[in-house]
Amino acid sequence: MTTDQTNRRASSAVAAIVAIIVVAVAALMVAPNLAVTSAGGAEGATTAPPSSVTATGEITEVEVTVQGMSFIPGTIEVPVGNTLVVTLNNTGDQRHDLTFANGVTIEPVAPGASATVEVGVITADMEGWCTLPGHRQMGMTLDVIAVGAAASTSESADSDTNTNTGTHTMGHSMSSSTAPGMDALIAEAAATDPYPAELPLLSDETTHEYTFTVTEDEQSLAEGVVRPVWTYNGTSPGPTLHGRVGDTFKITLVNQGTMGHSIDFHAGIVAPDEPMRTIEPGESLVYEFVAPRSGIWMYHCSTMPMATHIQAGMFGAVVIEPDDLEEVDRQYVLVQSDIYLDDDFAAGDLVPDLTAFNGRPFQYDAHPLTANVGERVRVWVLDVGPNSALSFHVVGTQFDTVWSEGAYSVHHSTSTDGLTKGDTGAQVLPLLAAQGGFVEFVPVEAGTYPFVNHIMSLAERGAHGLFEVGE
Numbered sequence: 001m002t003t004d005q006t007n008r009r010a011s012s013a014v015a016a017i018v019a020i021i022v023v024a025v026a027a028l029m030v031a032p033n034l035a036v037t038s039a040g041g042a043e044g045a046t047t048a049p050p051s052s053v054t055a056t057g058e059i060t061e062v063e064v065t066v067q068g069m070s071f072i073p074g075t076i077e078v079p080v081g082n083t084l085v086v087t088l089n090n091t092g093d094q095r096h097d098l099t100f101a102n103g104v105t106i107e108p109v110a111p112g113a114s115a116t117v118e119v120g121v122i123t124a125d126m127e128g129w130c131t132l133p134g135h136r137q138m139g140m141t142l143d144v145i146a147v148g149a150a151a152s153t154s155e156s157a158d159s160d161t162n163t164n165t166g167t168h169t170m171g172h173s174m175s176s177s178t179a180p181g182m183d184a185l186i187a188e189a190a191a192t193d194p195y196p197a198e199l200p201l202l203s204d205e206t207t208h209e210y211t212f213t214v215t216e217d218e219q220s221l222a223e224g225v226v227r228p229v230w231t232y233n234g235t236s237p238g239p240t241l242h243g244r245v246g247d248t249f250k251i252t253l254v255n256q257g258t259m260g261h262s263i264d265f266h267a268g269i270v271a272p273d274e275p276m277r278t279i280e281p282g283e284s285l286v287y288e289f290v291a292p293r294s295g296i297w298m299y300h301c302s303t304m305p306m307a308t309h310i311q312a313g314m315f316g317a318v319v320i321e322p323d324d325l326e327e328v329d330r331q332y333v334l335v336q337s338d339i340y341l342d343d344d345f346a347a348g349d350l351v352p353d354l355t356a357f358n359g360r361p362f363q364y365d366a367h368p369l370t371a372n373v374g375e376r377v378r379v380w381v382l383d384v385g386p387n388s389a390l391s392f393h394v395v396g397t398q399f400d401t402v403w404s405e406g407a408y409s410v411h412h413s414t415s416t417d418g419l420t421k422g423d424t425g426a427q428v429l430p431l432l433a434a435q436g437g438f439v440e441f442v443p444v445e446a447g448t449y450p451f452v453n454h455i456m457s458l459a460e461r462g463a464h465g466l467f468e469v470g471e
């Protein structure tokens, strides 16, 4: 055990004792029907028993632990009228909190730490859950059963009225999944600097060292529509890395967020246990790998639930060039991702509210990418999902070269003008979540060439942009 961990455990223990004292003092002040409320100020935080229920004055104490993304036990039986006191002992590998339907909350508890709260006099069945984004949908719920309660009282703590948007800790209240329209999205994109789509130049270095700092921020998608975004180095996608086969990458991951985060580089092959572990706020780790194979490889946060962390912005690309890659005139990188404005995806909704290339819907409609007639354009494309597929197409062109997941399916002839008789071609680069590749085309006329996800409903939700081709 490191000194760090020792200190953390010690301070956690202090925190737990403080929490117990707070409960005890509060009980003296407000007894018998107190409820300890969270700093979030939940509504309806008291549990005054209905007249049909008499407080027994008895206390039921229960210890709840964490296993994976579940609370153990999942059901707590309390004789009706008893006061429930719950200790959350976080035996999991990341932070969790515990909120009850009456508003009583245990604030986030670090792994290895515990905290105690007085839930109040139990008069009816009631649900509890973790409010960290996506955790409730992953199954972090528990049921308090009021043993001996009259059936008519068991509706008073109906959990359905306590919808969890999954944004509790971010302080947001986005409750509607009504997505803004295309015009509103383009207007916001026009007022925002675009994510640079140009592939960063290859350096001579064979060892690439970076610090990736995780922060939690907000992204304004359209007037009045703001969502939480969690990022590596402040942008989503995070930095695009570029190297050759055999290069070493050494990334120091620093978590400056409020919850556990991690990183998983598909570009390397490592035992996941240590480098991909979730680190707590304030902690860091070093993730080193050698890139054994060429490709455009996804990286992403792999903290549960991954759908939540990826769609919140924690992804990026590592481009490892094949050794014999031909020089071209322009190279761009486009990363498609899904955006959900509610937490439905964590419950299995595969259709996003919005989609984006490089983190913002329609941003390259507002800020078109450029090329000139006769230039060979290579577009590296990665689909990070977390759910949607990508059928990448550039309107008005044919791809004379397509390389996907390690192999060419179409490769242009030695004549590079794109018009050699007898050449084969392709209309899309199809990619499932976490697949990547590149396409090449040579525009023959000046004009405006849209690039789209040819799964058209997804293009119309934001996976759309423009190439402005000059003479």
Ligand SMILES: [Cu+2]
Binding pocket: 230, 260, 261, 262, 301, 302, 303, 309, 314
């Ligand atoms: Cu994360």
